[in-house]
Amino acid sequence: MLNMGKGFDFREFKAKQEKLALEWKSNGGKVVGHYCNYVPEEILHAAGILSIRLLGTTDNITHADAHIQSFVCKLIRAGLDMGLKGELDYMDGMVIPNTCDGMRLLFEIWKKNMDKGFLRLLDLPILIRQGLSQDRMRNDFGLFKRQVEEYFGKLILEEELSNSIRVYNENRTLLKELYNLRRKEEGIISSVEAYEAVLASLTWPKELSSELLKSMIAEANKKIAERKEVKSKPKVRFHVSGSVLTDLRILEIVEEFGGVVISDDLCTGTRYYWDNVEETGDPMKAITNRYIEKLPCPCKSPNDERHDFIFDSIRQGDVHGVIFVMEKYCDPHLFDYPLLRKQIMDMNIPTLGIESELGVSGQEQLRTRIQTFINVVQGGQ
Amino acid sequence: MGNQSSPKKGRALKTSYEASTILRNYWETIHAAKKAGKPIGYCSGNAPVELMYAFDILPAYPENYAAVVASAKIALPLVQMAESKEFSHDLCSYAKINLGEVFWEGKGKPEMPFGGLPTPPDILLTTKIPCITQVKWWEVLRDVYHCPMILLDAPMLEGTVDNQPSEDQVDFVVDQLKLIIAQLEDFTHTKFNEEKFFHCLSLSDQAGGLWHDIIDLRGEAVPTPVGSREMCGNVFSLVAMLGTETPVKFYQKMKEELQYKTWKKIGAIPNEKYRLLYENIPLWYNLEMLSDVENKGAVFVFETYLRYVWGGRIDLTDPYRGYAKKILSDVFLNMNLQLRYDIMARDIKNYHIDGVVFHSNRSCKRYSLGYYELKEMLLERLGIPSVVIEADHSDPSGYSEGNTKMKLDAFIELLEERRNAGSRG
């Protein structure tokens, strides 16, 4: 189903995702787009809606520049551009959470220019480890559920919600299984494929994504059983840190020079699937708890849990280097970066910082930088 | 905020001369307190400073201090130092200036005005009301100084017609304030003195009320008695000293002077022709920009930055809720676009404004995004022209003074043409 090994092309990926969405629609389904890891997709799913994470585009910005300044991350500008160009017209709605300042204002600009369908701002608390925030988040999610019900004319039954929780949990569990496999059996699944599978989970019908994941895992297990994998030379293992990673060519280059990515704290990675929802008890309460307790994004405070997650990953002993892929203009990540990087270096782990705008321009230069970095890491091994 | 090194004519208001004394006293007091071992808190803009005063913690403002540094025209080396420590060029320049000071290494550090921020802070108080930058920046400070950090979380105003937060939103902030009070009790090992807090709120409300009167007086008066540049230097005590007597006395005096001047119709400039609204944070390193237009008969009579970022009234009959409401509803950056427009439209009318100057500030996304929409709305719905200048509030690198001048000149010409066309028609 995926491009396996052929080289990653985000355009192709997007075309496939759109095709799936249109199929979904032609079967009478509704489609809602969203940004960020903090939108409770289970609620949308329970209403029979396909929820799609907006990942932007590699195309040039043509329409958005007249509406938003260029000192905002490309994810925001690209999404707006797609909307203005009519590329998102197949969507029945859009949910924008109040995470960073750019997102918050994006909602305003969206509303002014494309106030149609189910357009909602999700204004969630920024403090995550606090009883008060938990209550507020439960209220906000409760309100969101009622808005979905009213707009789409569909009462969400508790049973349906529980079912959606199971569907999402299954998907997340599979992604985690894939993660563990990659980590244990290095090279058995390519980094590109693994991250493409996460992008698919973010944008495809969940059931389909789970099918794909199952077959990928079965395939990998078969290879292991047949001991097919060749361990020609020890690979250099990396952790990747950042927000969205859609330009998987970066991973291709890493692999080309003998590297492999075995862990990450990306929002198109572990931050999306690390935590499950409790399957017992009141489903809305369970959903709230999951989103408040999940591996946090730097848009939430305090920020140490994400950092600890990275340190833990390194302490497991098999990470040789950390590659930061930083979206330009992304304040939350860019504020964390200097001290986080220093702490990692203090653990004797080399780091590489790559600036991205939903992709890296200057592929040749990037290749050289990654190659040099891998040499440095190998030298230090 | 001390525009020390720029050439200035005399001040339009006598009271304005007192601003620098207030500033100096504040810095002397805070350095003396630090020496005497009293707790110092680093506060960010719109954090509940009245609570700090109620607990006898003196607040220092890295943000405001960064503005002082920028207006003393010494921001650049600090910004560059922060960038050399891997803080991105694209972060808010207030933060970069402060982090440049915090992480300074080696020689060549400029002489810091007022002896620098007192370090280390004993506690950090911040909020996300204006922006997420303040939260992220404070987390860096927390990691550097290893001291407690308190964060006031707040929902955004969704733009109800009367500009009031919902009851739920108010409850949420009140509950948080109570939690913060408990945290401060722990920190200071003292019992919270509610009476003292209410007294601070009352002083804060008085200062807020006087400030609003001042803005109204100078905005409604034709000609206006005082322009933006001078008023930017008068806002400090409102930023940092709400909850004390100082701003109340200062603004009382200023109000009286303004009453006299408006009654006498004494204008800030001899021949006032065009009245402008300034939107966003000023260019602290180039405050001249605000007064240069005066040579062409234009004057800035109103700024959302001065009116809707600092100060505000508090309903003292219900102090906690009143305070929470003020915190939520009086900050431009916490409002949605429609509300910002409605407020601007009202003020444009009340203050007889001819044109708007938007400063598209690459340092402050929360303030600046949406300007193209507002620009269009103002023109389409009110026929009010505007111009967007691109700059940064405190990082002078990349700023083109020539460009800004050209844009502003052209804008004033446009106002002139419109006026001529109007009087002919």
Ligand code: SF4
């Ligand atoms: S990538 Fe960063 S700046 Fe862009 S939306 Fe996400 S958190 Fe905000």
Ligand code: SF4
């Ligand atoms: S200038 Fe803007 S981004 Fe910077 S601290 Fe102030 S409100 Fe936040």
